Structures are given as C-alpha cells and as structure tokens.
Amino acid sequence: MGEIMLDIRNLNVSVEGKEILRNVNITLRDGEVHALFGPNGSGKTTLIMTIIGYPQFEVTKGEIIFEGENLLELEIDERARLGIGVAQQRPPTIKGVKLRNIIDFYLRNNPEKVDYISKQIEKFEMQDFIDREVNANLSGGEIKRSEIFQMVLSSPKFFILDEPDSGIDPEFLGKIGAMLTEILRSEKKQDQIITRSSGLIITHTGDILNYFNADLAHLMMNGTIGCTGNPQEMLEQIQQHGYEYCIKCNRRKKGVCD
Amino acid sequence: MYNNRHKRGIQSNKEQFDIIDLDEEDVHKLKENLPSEIRSLDEMKAKDVQTLAEVGMLMDESNRSGTYLCYGQYGFVTAQFIEGLECIPIAEALERYLWLKEKYWFKAIRKNEDKIVETISNSIPRGFFIRVRKGYKIKKPFQAALYMTRSTRVHGLHNIIILEEDSELTLLTGCTRAHDAKKGLHLAISEIYIGKNAKLVSTMIHNWGPNFDIEPRTCTIVEEGGIFINTYCSTNPPRTVQMYPFTHLQGDNSSAKYASIILGTPNTYCDIGGTILMEGTNSGAEICARAVCKGGNIVQTGLIIGKGENCRAHVDCAGLMMSNEGMIEATPALRALNPNARMSHEASIGRIAPGELVYLMSKGFTEEKALSTIIRGFIDPGIEGISPELDAALTEVAEISGHGEEWDVIPIRNR
Ligand SMILES: Nc1ncnc2c1ncn2[C@@H]1O[C@H](COP(=O)(O)OP(=O)(O)O)[C@@H](O)[C@H]1O
Ligand SMILES: [Mg+2]
Numbered sequence A: 001m002g003e004i005m006l007d008i009r010n011l012n013v014s015v016e017g018k019e020i021l022r023n024v025n026i027t028l029r030d031g032e033v034h035a036l037f038g039p040n041g042s043g044k045t046t047l048i049m050t051i052i053g054y055p056q057f058e059v060t061k062g063e064i065i066f067e068g069e070n071l072l073e074l075e076i077d078e079r080a081r082l083g084i085g086v087a088q089q090r091p092p093t094i095k096g097v098k099l100r101n102i103i104d105f106y107l108r109n110n111p112e113k114v115d116y117i118s119k120q121i122e123k124f125e126m127q128d129f130i131d132r133e134v135n136a137n138l139s140g141g142e143i144k145r146s147e148i149f150q151m152v153l154s155s156p157k158f159f160i161l162d163e164p165d166s167g168i169d170p171e172f173l174g175k176i177g178a179m180l181t182e183i184l185r186s187e188k189k190q191d192q193i194i195t196r197s198s199g200l201i202i203t204h205t206g207d208i209l210n211y212f213n214a215d216l217a218h219l220m221m222n223g224t225i226g227c228t229g230n231p232q233e234m235l236e237q238i239q240q241h242g243y244e245y246c247i248k249c250n251r252r253k254k255g256v257c258d
Numbered sequence B: 001m002y003n004n005r006h007k008r009g010i011q012s013n014k015e016q017f018d019i020i021d022l023d024e025e026d027v028h029k030l031k032e033n034l035p036s037e038i039r040s041l042d043e044m045k046a047k048d049v050q051t052l053a054e055v056g057m058l059m060d061e062s063n064r065s066g067t068y069l070c071y072g073q074y075g076f077v078t079a080q081f082i083e084g085l086e087c088i089p090i091a092e093a094l095e096r097y098l099w100l101k102e103k104y105w106f107k108a109i110r111k112n113e114d115k116i117v118e119t120i121s122n123s124i125p126r127g128f129f130i131r132v133r134k135g136y137k138i139k140k141p142f143q144a145a146l147y148m149t150r151s152t153r154v155h156g157l158h159n160i161i162i163l164e165e166d167s168e169l170t171l172l173t174g175c176t177r178a179h180d181a182k183k184g185l186h187l188a189i190s191e192i193y194i195g196k197n198a199k200l201v202s203t204m205i206h207n208w209g210p211n212f213d214i215e216p217r218t219c220t221i222v223e224e225g226g227i228f229i230n231t232y233c234s235t236n237p238p239r240t241v242q243m244y245p246f247t248h249l250q251g252d253n254s255s256a257k258y259a260s261i262i263l264g265t266p267n268t269y270c271d272i273g274g275t276i277l278m279e280g281t282n283s284g285a286e287i288c289a290r291a292v293c294k295g296g297n298i299v300q301t302g303l304i305i306g307k308g309e310n311c312r313a314h315v316d317c318a319g320l321m322m323s324n325e326g327m328i329e330a331t332p333a334l335r336a337l338n339p340n341a342r343m344s345h346e347a348s349i350g351r352i353a354p355g356e357l358v359y360l361m362s363k364g365f366t367e368e369k370a371l372s373t374i375i376r377g378f379i380d381p382g383i384e385g386i387s388p389e390l391d392a393a394l395t396e397v398a399e400i401s402g403h404g405e406e407w408d409v410i411p412i413r414n415r
Helices: A044-052 A076-081 A099-109 A111-123 A140-153 A170-185 A231-248 B012-017 B024-030 B046-053 B090-096 B098-103 B115-121 B354-361 B367-379 B388-402
Strands: A004-015 A018-029 A033-037 A057-066 A084-087 A158-162 A198-202 A216-221 A224-229 B066-071 B074-077 B085-089 B128-132 B142-148 B154-163 B168-177 B184-194 B199-207 B212-222 B227-236 B240-243 B246-249 B255-264 B269-272 B275-278 B284-293 B297-306 B312-321 B327-336 B342-350
Touching (some): A004 A198, A018 A057, A018 A198, A018 A224, A044 A057, A044 A076, A044 A084, A044 A158, A044 A198, A084 A140, A099 B367, A111 A140, A224 A231, B024 B115, B024 B154, B046 B142, B046 B168, B066 B085, B066 B128, B074 B085, B085 B090, B115 B154, B115 B184, B115 B212, B154 B199, B184 B199, B184 B227, B199 B388, B212 B227, B212 B255, B227 B269, B227 B388, B246 B284, B255 B269, B255 B297, B255 B388, B284 B327, B297 B312, B312 B367, B327 B342, B354 B367, B367 B388
Parallel strands (some): A033 A198, A033 A216, B066 B142, B128 B154, B142 B168, B154 B184, B168 B199, B184 B212, B212 B246, B227 B255, B246 B275, B255 B284, B275 B297, B297 B327
Antiparallel strands (some): A004 A057, A216 A224, B066 B074, B085 B128
C-alpha cells in the first residue's frame, strides 16, 4: 500500500451557516482512485469544493491533509499548485476570457509542455473552442470535455472529476475514459518517470467506471459517508435496491462491504 | 456637439475638476513661435524614447510607415517615402495646398465650437497633415506622438487627416509626458475626412498622470462605404480628460466603431463619450465603452443618432468598480429620427464576481493573475486583428487594475 495522499478527518462543512457535511472521513492512498456515489444534493460537490478550497464552503470541524500538508491553511491557488486538479460540474463563464488565455497560462508556467499541450488540444478536439469564451454557450457534454481537457493540461497528481458522465453521450464518454486512463493512469516505467495520478471521481450513474477503474468507492448520504467498499459491488447494490438499502445492508453493519 | 459637464450634476469632487483654466500666459505661448528644444529626434534621451515606447511610439520604424512627433511645441516628421502617403506639418500644408483652407480647415468642426477650439484656432498652427491618395492602402501603421516636455506646459494642435477614395490607413497616436514633466494642458483638434470606400483604423493610447488636463476635439466625416474604427485606451489617466469625438456618417453604407477603455484612479476625472450621426442609408455605428474604476470619476457617454434609412446601431457601456472610492456613470443614448432606424443599447456596472476569480485560482492562477485575466477579458473591445500596441496597453490596464486590490473580492477565507 502506498503512502496516504489525502486524508479527510471528521470533516464538517457549512455554507451560509447551514451545515451540509457532517463527520466525513476518507483516506486515499498514493496511486488510488476512489469513486464517490450519492444521490442529488447529498453533498458530493460540496466535499470536493471544500477540498479545492472554495471560500464559501466553511470548514467548521475536522481537517484535510494532502501529502502531509494541512490544506485548510492554504489558499485555493496554493492547493492547485500542490497538484490538485479539478473538472468542475458547473463552471462559470467569464466575459471576454477565452480558453486560449487559460492554455497560455499553463504554457507560460510550463514552457516545456508545449508539445504535450498541443497534443491534448488535438485529442480532446478543442481546436474550435480555443478562441471562444471559456464555458460560454457550450452544451453540457462540451463543458465536461472542456473542463476535463483543462484539468489534463495541468497534469495533476491528484485529479477530481465531478460527474464526468452526466449529460455526455456514451461514445464520447468511452473516448474520454480511455484518454484519461492513458494520461493519468499509465505507468511509464521505461523512461523512469512513473506517472500514476490518484483521483476522486464523483459519479451519479457509475457509467464512467466502465472505462476507468476505481479502487474503492464511498457512498455519500445526507452529508456524510454512509458506506465504503468495492465500487462494482456497491454500484450493483445501488442499481438494484437504491441508495437507502445500500446504507442499511447487513454487510455494512459488519463494517465491510466487499 | 460637446457635452457640457458643468450641467451634469456630478457628485462628490466635481468642483475640483470643474473648470480648465486657460492661463493667459499659456494661451499667449500658443501664439508664439518658440525654438525647438531638440534639433532632431536623435537628440532625445533614452528616457524619452522609453516613455514614448510605452504609448506605442517606436523609434525603430521598421514596422511603421512614418512618424510625426510633437516634441514639446515642435513637430518633427520622419515620413518614409511610401507611395500614396504624405505627412507634413500642418503649417507647411496650409502654405502648400490652398484647397486645404477651402475644403478641410475648420470644415468638420466650427471655430467657435467651444473655448478650447477657439483657443487653438487663434494660435500658431501646429500639428500634422496626413493624406493617403486615392486607391492606396498603407500597410504599416503611421505613428503620431504628442510628447509633453517639462517646459511645454501647453500643447495646442490641429491635425488634418484625409483618406481619399478607396484608401486605407492605420494610425497609432500616442500621447504622453516626459517623466519629469510636472503639469500641462493638452489641447488638440483633429479633423478627419474618410473618402468613399476608404478605411481608417485609429488607435490612441494615453499615458498622463495627475497634473495634466487633456482636451481633444475630434470630428470625422465619412463618405459612402467608408469605415472608421476608433479606439481609445488610457493606461494612466490625467487629472481631467474630456473628449467627445463626433462622427458624421454622411455616405450610404458607411460605418463607425468607437471603443474606449479607461482606467480611473483617485483624483482623476474622465469624461469620455462620443456621438455618431448616421445619415447615410444603411449606415451602421457601434460604441463600446469599458471602464475600470480604482477611484476617481468616470463618465461614459455615447449617443448615436439614427437619421438615415435602415441605419443600425448599438451602444454598450460597461464598468467595473474596483474600489469603494470613485464613480462610474454610464449613459448610453440613442436618438432616432427615422422610423426604420434599428438601434439598441446596454449598460452595466458591477464588481468582479468572486466565483470567476476562484474558478481561475482553482486552476493555479494567483489572485493577482486571475484578477488581471478577468479584467483583460472585461475590457477587450472585441476588435478583429487587435494591434500589438493596443494589446500591450490593454494588458497594462488589466495588470494595474488587478494589482493591490483595495478589498477582498473573495469574501470568506477558508481557514
Ligand atoms: N452555495 C450554497 N448555498 C446554499 N446551499 C448550498 C450551496 N451549495 C450547496 N448547497 C446545498 O448543499 C447540499 C449539497 O449540495 P451538493 O454538494 O451540490 O450536492 P451533490 O453534488 O451531491 O448533488 C444541497 O442541499 C444544496 O442545496
Ligand atoms: Mg454535484
């Protein structure tokens, strides 16, 4: 087992004074990818926005440790520079700011990545989006593609995908899944660089898991982690019997799910 | 034709800026023939050259079709020999071409328009005359620089620009002051004539500072099929600037676009507007005004008058408040004199949305870089093929604006 990469302990989070997350615990080791299931409004996005550092999500209790650093002491951009990359569910548009401006930002900070970046532009078929306002007038699927593309540009060591499989057609999801597997999960040993990013994937339907392997899954219910276990089994349970059943199931009472 | 700001009822420190004093002595200076401070442009100090470069005036003319530089009171012309392009000091042009007085001199603007115009009209003619002959499209930009030296105190210029039929010119005007110049008044008249199917792309970049007062007066007449694109960017506002360029779209199918980008700082007053009169059939006009206020007062006005058949227009004023001090007033206006005129306007003033800022920061942008990126997007005038000089000026406005935020855009810190 690898070192602990992300450790979320007894986390409570409020928005505008309203408590949304209660006693959330997740431990994720280096090289692992975890899935996060849960019904609408259970607090999945809130959890990842808190990890990223969105200021409106106020941590009232607990801690988030990333590679030994207390994330709660860092600003949002400092966290990003530690290697946390995110593809957001509902990114904003910014008047006059084009995708090109964001690509240029990555290029300026990492001039050596020029080939890598142009390759990704091709792979994600982003050519036509570069000179358009970022996220503006895009379809749901295009937003996902654009967000995942930008996340890939930053070569994160820890990636977060918020519902990459909602509103995207199965064919393209397959493509994205394959690309993500190649970019984030391939172990390149021959040139001595081992890149195997860790990550957290929020998924409603679990569709993305057909193309992308997760090591462990968590089920978020009413702002807390109700169950942790094998992703495939948990997904089957949810699909057959619903979220409620999954929480109440016998195996969980014994403290295991797989 | 010009807005009278005295009638505007502007709040706060209006009085401070109310009246531009035309000092007797200064006015007298405009009537005198003073010797030049330098004999040639080669005598300029490195600092002068650098200051001029900041407003896009390059001494290396490899990407210029020519230069007019008004250094203090004295104008230098280094026009290269380019077929179809002519630039000479206005005094010389008035002597050489008798038709100039008959057809162009004080023909777009009236001598008694206001006291500024009157003052210049009673002075020794200083300024430039540019003419592009019929059918010539000048590829490289022509640069005109107005440089206030320490001893200048007052500038009074009268420029005439003539684009004959089917010609094209890109004009870069940079107005600034020497680093040691403490104070000054800049008065300028420009009369611009855009002939049939001719196109003028004019970009003006200003970099002044707290003790300068700027009063340009520009009138443009556009004939059939002519195009006038006029961009103004102020990277460092003067104490006061009032400009209200008037464009008369006389010919059918003629068009004009004004874009202005202003940075306001404490104790400055910028009244930047413009009027476009659409008289020709199918004429079109657009005004795009952007202001970033870090203090001081900014007034954005834009009036489009639709008189011709099927004319169309849009006015868009947007302001970004970056400080608790200061003011932005946006007053886009439309006046239709023809039932078939199609005109619209919009205006918005606000502050930066925290969600936009944190979004960029979540990608690793520092707060400052995120702010300047958002502001650069906000002030983008949406002009095709934006010149490197304008791009640099806009980037500078964005960087200055995004620097040293007075308040936290992000309300709560997550710690
Ligand atoms: N900015 C906010 N202000 C108020 N309530 C919020 C805010 N963001 C999320 N919530 C509430 O928190 C709960 C969890 O939302 P969210 O984390 O988006 O759920 P999920 O991603 O699991 O669908 C919901 O009830 C939602 O309405
Ligand atoms: Mg969500």
